[in-house]
Amino acid sequence: MTRRYALYCVLTCAILGCSFTVSRSIVDYPILTGQALRYCLAAVALFALARRQKPRIHPSGRELVRLGLVAATGLVLFNVLLLFALRHADPAVIGTIVGVSPLLLALLGPLQERRRPEQRLPLAAAVVVGGAVLVQHNQGEHDAAGLLAAVGVLCCEAAFSLLAAPLLPRLGAVRVSAWSTALAVPMLLLALPLTGERPRVPSGGEAAAIAFLGLVLTVVAFVFWYTGVAKLGVDRAGVYLALVPVFALVTTALVDRAAPDALKVCGVLLVGAGLALTAARVKQDEWKAPRSSSAPAGSPASPGNSASSSGSLTKASTSGRPT
Secondary structure (H helix, E strand, O other): OHHHHHHHHHHHHHHHHHHHHHHHHHOOOOHHHHHHHHHHHHHHHHHHHHHOOOOOOOOOHHHHHHHHHHHHHHHHHHHHHHHHHHOOEOHHHHHHHHOOHHHHHHHHHHHHOOOOOOOHHHHHHHHHHHHHHHHOOOOOOEOHHHHHHHHHHHHHHHHHHHOOHHHHHHHHHHHHHHHHHHHHHHHHHHHHHHHOOOOOOOOHHHHHHHHHHHHHHHHHHHHHHHHHHHHHOHHHHHHHHHHHHHHHHHHHHHHHOOOOOHHHHHHHHHHHHHHHHHHHHHHHOOOOOOOOOOOOOOOOOOOOOOOOHHHHHOOOOOOOOOO
16 A cells, blocks of 8 residues: 555656756746646636535634645745745756755654654655756856755745645645645735736647646646645655656757767766665565555645746756646
8 A cells, every 4th residue: 555655756856857848848938927827727627626625624723824835935935936946046056955855854854753763764864855966967057145045945835735735634635735735826826026927828838738737747646646645744745755866868869869868877876875765765665554644534545846947957957746
């Protein structure tokens, strides 16, 4: 059973990694506007799915506050900080910093659940982070403001999973995804004047890309990711985020017909070694009882994050989650 939820995490990373090539078609489209359209479309689809689930559960006032924090940090602030960071640092620099997220989740996830980190997991996370850094390697220019903004992007990346995890046992992956995306839309629209962005009607190609990012990257990937987090825990699920730059590298190589260099290949192998350590631990736990943070009965069986903004980070494969 546990392997199935690990597969959900892998599929999420595959969707996100492959989405970078799609995002190229909207790299010139206003970022926050594109995100608002994407999340609006996703929210409609997700609430349609939620209505079919029995029993119907509505978030409490306290849960709505937490859902608002998920939307504000993991979806909205992530994009605003990313936009600012790109003006002060090269994508490779941002990608390297955000690539630390598996290790961060491996340490903070257990602390949030008031338990000790598993001995093998931080080591596995450190290995996959090293591999992800190699996959994204490139020298890049930056300044202090860019580095601080990149650290903020990393924190928002982690918040996407950490803040949502306690909500999953009662609400489930579909409802958490639906409410967080819906709450993100007005926040993004309110952020427009702060960035000076001017909305415009998307072209046919841009509309198709936004539809893909909204229905596949958001609806499918968010639900898969949050389902994996609910069953495996934030720490174990987070290790798989290192696969995002790997899938992005493979997809870009196939689309552009350009072979990756030796250092990037070594990074892929290192990511594989770290995931092997995690898989060994998952195999040991196959016979154990479900974790206390597992999904509720009847729950659907998601990463930060940035679809249109990820187009600016195609080379770096910055974002490690479906947001």
